[in-house]
Amino acid sequence: MTSNPQSPPRVLGRGSWTEARRIADVLRKETIGGALLLTGAVVALIWANSPWAHRYEAMTGLVVGPHALHLDLSLATWAADGLLAVFFFVAGLELKREFVAGDLRDPRRAAVPVAAAVGGVLVPALLYVMLNAGGAVQGWAVPTATDIAFALAVLAVIGRHLPSALRTFLLTLAVVDDLLAIVIIAVFYTTHLSVLPLLAAAVPLGLFMLLVQRRVRSWWLLLPLAFATWALVHASGVHATVAGVVLAFAVPVLRSRSAGPGPGLAEHFEHRFRPISAGFAVPVFALMSAGVAVGGLAGLAQAFSDPIAVGIMLGLVVGKPLGILLATWLVARITRAELDTGLAWIDVAGLAVLSGIGFTVSLLIGELAFGIGSDADGRVKIAVLAGSLIAAALATIILRMRDRAYRQILETEQVDRDHDNVPDVYQR
DSSP states (O other), X not given: OOOOTTSOOEXXXXXXXXXXXXXXXXXXXXXXXXXXXXXXXXXXXXXXXXXXXXXXXXXXXXXXSOTTTTOOEEHHHIXXXXXXXXXXXXXXXXXXXXXXXXXXXXXXXXXXXXXXXXXXXXXXXXXXXXXXXXXXXXXXXXXXXXXXXXXXXHHHHHOTTSOHHHHHHHHHHHHHHHHHHHHHHHHHSOOOOOHXXXXXXXXXXXXXXXXXXXXXXXXXXXXXXHHHHHHHHHHHTSOTHHHHHHHHHHSOOSOOGGGOSSOOHHHHHHXXXXXXXXXXXXXXXXXXXXXXXXXXXXXXXXXXXXXXXXXXXXXXXXXXXXXXXXXXXXXXXXXXXXXXXXXXXXXXXXXXXXXXXXXXXXXXXXXXXXXTTOHHHHHHHHHHHHHHHHHHHHHHHHHHHHHHHHXXXXXXXXXXXXXXXXXXXXXX
């Protein structure tokens, strides 16, 4: 069946019913993870500003791990380097599956979220550099990241009736954004590089790749190889979370022809590790990283007058939405595409503002740029928290209004007259 050459290309098209159901399943898991993330962040913030703040510092600074392997790290470092590697492993699996077997295997569909993610990185970075020219420019990447769990949790609460195309757009945008973030971390925040451990990491990585290409699922074989890869990448000076993405890209998405029907290995691993990432890794990282002594109103006033904090907040609240909107509009203009039927640019604007929620990866980059526990790191945390909350509040106002408008439309679209468990709108 050929497409109608007269029909214009669509921006944020509906996509397939299979993909819509998968996105809905991901959203449910990430929503729970987002709630746990917020809980961890709130607990850390209250604890760090309580009379027991010294116990919080003692906990995050507690060193554990074998010294002989150079893995005697503080709990805060284990959370940032170890647990977030699980987070990036899941993000890598999601991204690879989207481009190999998802709706984004069509380059025309992939162009919009990829361009939006690039725009959402470039504009906030430029804003930050403009405000900190001649100063702390090393923090330029802090406002470039979107937090998947936090943003999807907010969307799940305020946008239950929004079209599935918007949810898919946000999820894909955030995943591509994470990939860009890991490239930035690897390229710009690697302070020293030891070539020998990096070359040695190719051995367990190659064995891991060989096993997964043969569709081996045995954890007792794969986990030691994955840990060895992570440990050697960590020893090389490259941030260890890079290993998570590299391992994810090694996992095949499609099943072998002899395996028959069922989920591929990437989808199998994603189902196994997403609950660990969303329910444990990211919330624990928030608990270990979000604790910062605010210092009362005077401390907040001092932090918000600092160029670093101002650059981060403007990057998240203004730069991210502006970059995403401009990139999406440019793609639509160049390809002469139109928004899918029923969508409006205010919907894209609402998602662009929501993408200004930068929490997990922003905190990680802040620690890499300024050092854990430094004065600048404290201002980064305050700015990231404040900017993310402002972006969430503004997005709530916009998307809540749009959600009401889509409620009646959704009731019509979910009609299933032939009772085959697929809404009729996906069969037209």
